[in-house]
Amino acid sequence: MTEKDLAQRTSxxxxxLWSYDSAPESSDNVQLMDRYDLFIDGxxxxxxxxxxxxxxxxxxxxxxxxxxxxxxxxxxxxVKAARKAYNGTWSRIPAKERGKYIxxxxxxxxxxxxxxxxxxxxxxxxxxxxxxxxxxxQVVAHFFYxxxxxxxxxxxxxxxxxxPVGVAGQIIPWNFPLLMAAWKIxxxxxxxxxxxxKSAESTPLSLYKLAELLRDAELPPGVVNIISGAGNTGAEIxxxxxxxxxxxxxxxxxxxLIQKSVAGTDKKYTLELGxxxxxxxxxxAPVDQAVEGIVNGIFFNQGHVCCAxxxxxxxxxxxxxxxxxxxxxxxxxxxxxxxxxNTDIGAINSRPQLEKIQRYLAESVEEGQEIYQTKCTLxxxxxxxxxxxxxxxxxxHRVVQEEVFGPVLTIQxxxxxxxxxxxxxxxxxxxxxxxxxxxxxxxxxxGKDIRAGVIWSNTFNKFDPTSPFGGYKESGVGRxxxxxxxxxYLELSK
Ligand code: NAI
Ligand code: MG
Numbered sequence: 001m002t003e004k005d006l007a008q009r010t011s012x013x014x015x016x017l018w019s020y021d022s023a024p025e026s027s028d029n030v031q032l033m034d035r036y037d038l039f040i041d042g043x044x045x046x047x048x049x050x051x052x053x054x055x056x057x058x059x060x061x062x063x064x065x066x067x068x069x070x071x072x073x074x075x076x077x078x079v080k081a082a083r084k085a086y087n088g089t090w091s092r093i094p095a096k097e098r099g100k101y102i103x104x105x106x107x108x109x110x111x112x113x114x115x116x117x118x119x120x121x122x123x124x125x126x127x128x129x130x131x132x133x134x135x136x137x138q139v140v141a142h143f144f145y146x147x148x149x150x151x152x153x154x155x156x157x158x159x160x161x162x163x164p165v166g167v168a169g170q171i172i173p174w175n176f177p178l179l180m181a182a183w184k185i186x187x188x189x190x191x192x193x194x195x196x197x198k199s200a201e202s203t204p205l206s207l208y209k210l211a212e213l214l215r216d217a218e219l220p221p222g223v224v225n226i227i228s229g230a231g232n233t234g235a236e237i238x239x240x241x242x243x244x245x246x247x248x249x250x251x252x253x254x255x256x257l258i259q260k261s262v263a264g265t266d267k268k269y270t271l272e273l274g275x276x277x278x279x280x281x282x283x284x285a286p287v288d289q290a291v292e293g294i295v296n297g298i299f300f301n302q303g304h305v306c307c308a309x310x311x312x313x314x315x316x317x318x319x320x321x322x323x324x325x326x327x328x329x330x331x332x333x334x335x336x337x338x339x340x341x342n343t344d345i346g347a348i349n350s351r352p353q354l355e356k357i358q359r360y361l362a363e364s365v366e367e368g369q370e371i372y373q374t375k376c377t378l379x380x381x382x383x384x385x386x387x388x389x390x391x392x393x394x395x396x397h398r399v400v401q402e403e404v405f406g407p408v409l410t411i412q413x414x415x416x417x418x419x420x421x422x423x424x425x426x427x428x429x430x431x432x433x434x435x436x437x438x439x440x441x442x443x444x445x446x447g448k449d450i451r452a453g454v455i456w457s458n459t460f461n462k463f464d465p466t467s468p469f470g471g472y473k474e475s476g477v478g479r480x481x482x483x484x485x486x487x488x489y490l491e492l493s494k
Contacts, residue, residue: 020334020342022337022340022342023340023341023342024337024339024340024341025118025121025128025132025339025340025341026118027118027122027339029114029115029118030115030118030119030122031115032064032065032119032205033065034065034066035052035065035066035067036065036066036067036068036204036205036208036228037068038068038070038074038078038225038226038227038228039208039211039214039215039224039225039226039227040074040077040078040081040222040225040227041077041078041081041084041085041221041222041225042081042215042219042220042221042222043215043221044211045074045077046068047068047069047070047071047074048071048073048074048077049069049071049073049074051068051069051071052066052067052068052069053066053067053069053201053228053230054066054067055067055123055202055203055204055205056202057122057123057125057347057382058124058125058202058347058348058349058350058351058382058383059122059125059337059338059339059346059347059379059381059382059383060381060382061381061382064122064123064205065205067204067205067208067228068227068228068229069228069229069230069233070198070227070228070229070233070236071229071233071236072236074227074229074233075196075227075233075236075237075240076240078196078225078227079167079169079196079237079240079242079243080242081221081222081225082167082194082195082196082222082223082225083166083167083194083242084222085194085220085221085222085223086164086166086167086193086194086222088220088222089220089223090189090192090193090194090220090223091164091192091193094151095150095151095153095192096150096151098150098151098189098190098192099147099148099149099150099151099190100147101189101217101219102143102146102147102150102186102189102190103143103144103147104217105143105147105213105214105217105219106140106143106144106147108213108216108217109136109139109140109143109210109213110140112209112213113132113136113137113140114132115209116131116136116139116178116206116209117131117132117135117136118131118339119205119206119209120135120136120177120178120203120206121338121339121346122205122338122339123177123202123203123204123205123206124174124175124177124202124203124349125302125338125346125347125348125349125382125383126301126302126304126338126346127338127340127343127344127345127346128338128339128340128341128343129341129343129344130300130301130346134463135176135178135179136178138179138182138463138465139178139179139181139182141464141465142179142182142183142186142465142481143182143185143186144465145186145465145466146186146187146189146190146465146485146486147186147190149187149190149191149483149486150189150190150191153190153191153486153490156483156486157490157492160492160493161492161493162191162486162490162491162492163192163490163491163492163493164191164192164193164489164490164491165191165193165244165245165268165489165490165491166193166194166244166245167193167194167195167196167242167243167244167245168184168188168193168194168195168196168243168244168245168246168247168489169196169197169237169238169240169243169245169246169247170184170185170188170195170196170197170198170237170246170247170248171197171198171234171237171238171246171247171248171249171250172184172197172198172199172200172249172250173200173249173250173251174200174201174202174203174304174349174350175301175304175305175306175349175405176301177199177200177203177204177206177207178206178207178210180249181197181199181206181207181210183249183480183481183485184197184247184249184480185197185224187480187485187486187488187489188247188489189223189224190486190489191486191489191490193244193245193489194222194223194224194225195223195224195225196225196227196237196243197224197225197226197227198226198227198228198229198233198234198237199226199227199228200250201228201229201230202349202350203349204228207226207228208226208228210226211224211226214226231254234248234254235257235261238258238261238262239261243267244267244268245267245268245269245270245488245489246258246262246267246268246269246270247269247270247480247488248269248270248271248272249271249272249273249306250272250273251273251274251403252273252274252403252428252429252474252475252476255271255273255474255476258271259271268488269477269478269488270470270476270477270478270479270480270488271476271477271478272306272469272470272471272475272476272478272480273306273429273431273471273474273475273476274306274403274405274429274431274474274475275306275307275308275310275403275429275430275431275432275452275471275475276310276311276400276401276402276403276427276428276429277297277307277308277309277310277311277429277431277432277433277434277452278309278311278312278313278420278423278424278427278433278434278450279293279294279297279298279309279311279312279313279433279434279436279460280313280314280414280420280424280433280434280435280436280446281294281312281313281314281315281318281322281436281437282315282417282420282435282436282437282438282439282442283315283317283318284437284438284439284442285318285436285437285438285458286436286438286458287318287321287322287325288325289436289458290322290436291322291325291326291329292329293309293434293436293456293458293459293460294309294312294326294409294460295326295329295330295333296460296461297309297310297434297460297461298310298312298407298408298409299330299333299344299345299387299407300461302345302346302347302348302349302385302406302407303404303405303406303407303408304348304349304353304405304406305405305461306403306431306475307431307432307454307461307469308405308461309409309432309433309434309460309461310403310404310408310409310410311400311409311410311412311423311424311427312409312410312411312412313412313413313414313420313423313424314411314412314413314414315413315414315415315420316413316414316415319411319413323389323391323411326389327372327374327389330374330387330389331374331375333345333374333376333387334376335374335376335378335384335386335387336376336378336379337379345387345407347382347383347384348383348384348385348406349383350383351383353383353405353406354383354384354385354406356404356405356406357385357404357405357406357408358385360398360399360402360404360406360408361388361390361399361408363398363399364390364393364397364399367397368392369390369391369392369393369397369399370390370391370392371388371389371390371391372388372389372391373386373387373388373389374386374387385406385407385408386407387407388406388407388408388409389408389409389410389411390408390409390410390411391410391411393410393411393412394412395412395423395426397410400412401427401428403429417442417445417446420446421446421449421450424450424452425449425450425451428473428474429452429471429473429474429475430451430452430453430471430472430473430474430475431452431453431454431470431471431472431475431476432452432453432454432455432456433447433450433452433454433455433456434455434456434457434459434460435447435450435455435456435457435458436457436458437457437458443457443458451472451473452471452472452475453468453469453470453471453472453475453479454467454469464481465481465482466481466482467481467482468480468481468482468483468484468485469481470484
């Protein structure tokens with residue numbers, strides 16, 4: 001039997017033989033207001049400038065609600081409320097009490113998990129399977145984990161006296177709205193700081209749901225202030241003189257602007273920026289398992305993941321087999337309605353993001369690279385991109401160098417571990433990486449040589465609140481998660 005015959009006989013044929021019945025999650029129990037004001041000092045307040053903008057569902061292009069567009073007067077109000085709460089209650093109440101509030105927030109999110117998951121999928125386009133099984137459980141776990149640290153800070157840093165820094169200004173992106181909020185709010189509160197947090201333009205709604213929950217949890221007013229707005233609102237937070245610490249997750253471009261803006265001030269800052277991770281498959285790797293890991297690495301959350309495994313580096317000896325199996329597996333991925341429980345790949349978060357992805361692909365076509373897209377049928381409305389492979393690329397191509405932030409995987413081959421490491425490190429980023437091999441020694445050697453914050457071996461995209469996360473080089477500074485994640489929110493003095 002030739003290799004081709006064998007391939008045909010062992011092909012997985014799904015879509016043309018049978019398909020799943022649709023299993024949509026109902027959005028009936030998601031109560032949305034037509035309009036959300038800013039959550040400042042424990043109440044919802046209209047913006048001073050009277051301006052609002054709309055948030056849409058990227059899978060249907062329907063307007064879900066409109067939210068306040070905070071200007072500098074609103075940012076100032078929010079910072080003042082946070083300062084008042086910091087001086088008045090939050091930095092003074094016993095640490096154990098702080099912990100109780102955070103435990104309560106965690107439990108209440110868990111109770112309302114379904115509503116949060118559905119809303120997150122509606123506002124961002126991510127599949128319900130992911131928001132239900134990953135985002136929201138991780139949100140709960142983060143609050144729960146940091147609640148535990150609140151009254152144990154003296155043990156975490158023995159011999160020094162940990163003190164809160166004051167008011168934290170936090171700016172988050174649209175790919176994991178509520179999860180990024182949890183990563184930032186939970187450690188800030190556990191360490192006795194108060195917060196002004198801004199959601200991203202396209203995904204403000206789950207944070208306003210969180211605001212309602214914080215009010216129900218009777219968190220003292222002003223401890224967490226939640227606002228919405230675009231880049232200029234973010235810049236107002238960064239520049240506000242009474243903010244002590246900036247926590248930012250988003251693009252490297254904006255990260256650099258923030259770094260310039262805080263230079264010369266005594267503001268502390270952490271930046272979690274972009275990535276261009278190599279997912280390296282050695283010739284001794286379990287191929288089927290690696291295929292699953294590659295799919296998870298790049299197609300999870302439509303590839304809108306800073307630590308996505310967006311560059312496949314595969315040993316030349318197994319590349320043909322691996323790519324063939326990868327294509328077969330990709331054909332089984334269901335692209336479509338994010339609220340359908342069968343969906344693997346939801347909607348691209350926004351029109352500008354879709355256009356950005358399409359520009360990269362158009363350039364790849366122009367440059368003669370080989371593009372493979374699955375035969376998925378796309379809904380008429382909304383923003384969609386089929387799972388895509390880009391082969392026949394070289395290291396200098398933009399699609400290999402830059403963060404596409406979509407379901408697009410480039411493929412390169414290598415012959416030796418040293419070559420794999422040099423390809424993996426040939427990037428301005430350094431956030432994550434993946435290694436697939438049967439040999440522990442190879443994992444340790446190659447893992448040590450790759451300059452990235454997180455290296456997964458024989459798995460990918462695994463998260464846990466106890467584990468620090470963050471980048472090297474242009475992927476940012478500072479760590480979030482774990483014990484390390486407390487540090488940016490503390491002054492440690494003898
Ligand atoms: P962005 O970096 O502009 O947005 C992230 C957050 O920063 C949003 O809340 C935004 O309002 C805020 N922001 C924008 N300009 C600001 C400024 N001058 N000062 C303070 N805050 C500011 O990212 P964008 O434009 O939404 O996406 C562009 C690209 O960035 C994506 O295609 C992707 O490659 C990358 N990105 C990476 C993320 C990551 O987690 N690594 C997350 C989001 C985007
Ligand atoms: Mg939206």
